Amino acid sequence: MTLTGLYVPLITPFDESGGIAFDALETLAHQILDGGARGLVALGTTAEPSALTEHERESVLKIATQACQAHDAQLLVGANSPQALDDLRERPEVTAALTLVPPFIRPGEAGAAAYLTQLAATSPVPIVIYHVPYRTGQPLSAATIQDLAAVDNIKGIKYAQGGIDEETITLMADLPPDFAVLAGDDPYISPMLALGAHGGILASALVVPTQFATLIDAWLTNDVVQAREPGHRLGNLSQALFAEPNPTVIKAVLHARGTIPTPAVRPPLLQADPTSATRAIEKLTRLV
Template sequence: MNLHGIYVPLVTPFAEDGTVALDTLERLARSVLAEGAAGVVALGTTGEPAMLSPDEKRQVVDVCARICRERGATLIVGAGGSDTRQSAAALAELAGVADVALVPVPPYVRPSDEGVLAHFAHLTERSPVPLLIYHIPYRTGQPLGAGILRQLALMRGVVGAKLATGSVDQDTVELLGDLPPGFAVLAGEDAFLAPLLALGAAGGILATAHLATARFVELLDDWDKADLEFARPLGHRLATLARAVFSEPNPAVVKAVLAAQGRIPTPAVRLPLLPASEAATARALDCLAALDG
């Protein structure tokens, strides 16, 4: 499976009464796909899945699946957690719905490297869809070295990894320097997209791409064509925007900007998240305006 491209992990928009604004979610999915996104992610961290009810999660996935089918786009669905059996059960529900499952390294329990490998081996044997490993050690408490990542990459049924390590570290460099065939690395830290593309990443899953989808797609195209004259300055501007967007806990600033643009009805997030401050929203809007300045 080819996971080359920019994927947008959709926010879950809320109406004034606090319910999920499904019509708005549909319009948002259509808009990012129209601007060139290769697909969308439903129930990624940006979508606040921990604060959604089971019914709300199903509704979100159903909307995204329908739009992706209509557009011929890739649907990635966030699934899995700390418990291997429950993760396998969640993956079973994606049969005929998702193209790929975004599955985190088991959070909170901090298994050994061998336990991580056993966890994913169990899931690949049972999952009806390919797995994209979500490596985000500052959330899971489970850093993985390049050797373990490569062993995971060689598992049948694993098609790639979303790397959100907070830096371009030595393990990332080693992994991208010797990728197994058919294994895609996607940037998971918005501000580090350009350096990861330079090292050979296939694209990214980027919350900031809600706000400038076409520009992120343009950056990927520039790197693919080795057009560094345009890629470097655009990469710097997009990184500046990403830093502004992530100056407060995600997805508060993304939602605030989308609401200011009239693309979602409210900037609301659910507790324990809090709405973005006016200062953070203003900074992000200024950075967005500067993209074309």
């Protein structure tokens, strides 16, 4: 299994009645893959999975699966517990699970690593670790990530460290073989690719998938000249899209463009302030 290129975490669009806008979700999934994405992420945090019913999650996963099959694309699925991983056992179409470092508990690096190793041992699909310490409260050092990379069935990491720090440099300077580092902080996608990341899992690409796919391809083919200037502009756009809790601004922009029927989110999220959407749209108009 090779994980390279652009992966886009799907939102869950809602209609005027508050239900899932399934047609809009299906159209969006195909647009993203037509735009050059290597794959989709279903039921990641961008999809507001904790606010969905079991039936809704099943329906979202079905749409994502069918879109990926139609495009011969890869499918990652958010799964953070032994039960959620086991539920993927009868889904051969799933490429890997995107599995969060255990949040809130803060078990320490050794505890987090032991838990992820245990999950990998029983998971029916490969695991991509979701490392986002400013949300989970549990950082992982470069050394711990490198140890986890040696574990059978752990095949990569969504790396959302919150910036480019010393641990990032240490990790990227000595990348484990056959282990994919997928950048997960959208504004930093270009510098992460410059350091050697294999691709990205980027919610910002819901808005402009082709531009992000092209940017990643440029870095992966060492075309620095073609990568530098778009990287600056896309990083600037991403900052605007993440000015409020994800995916509120992204949904507002997609609604303004007519891609989804409403900008609605479910509690505990609140809809983005109109000024945030306006700023993001202004930056978007400079790209398209």
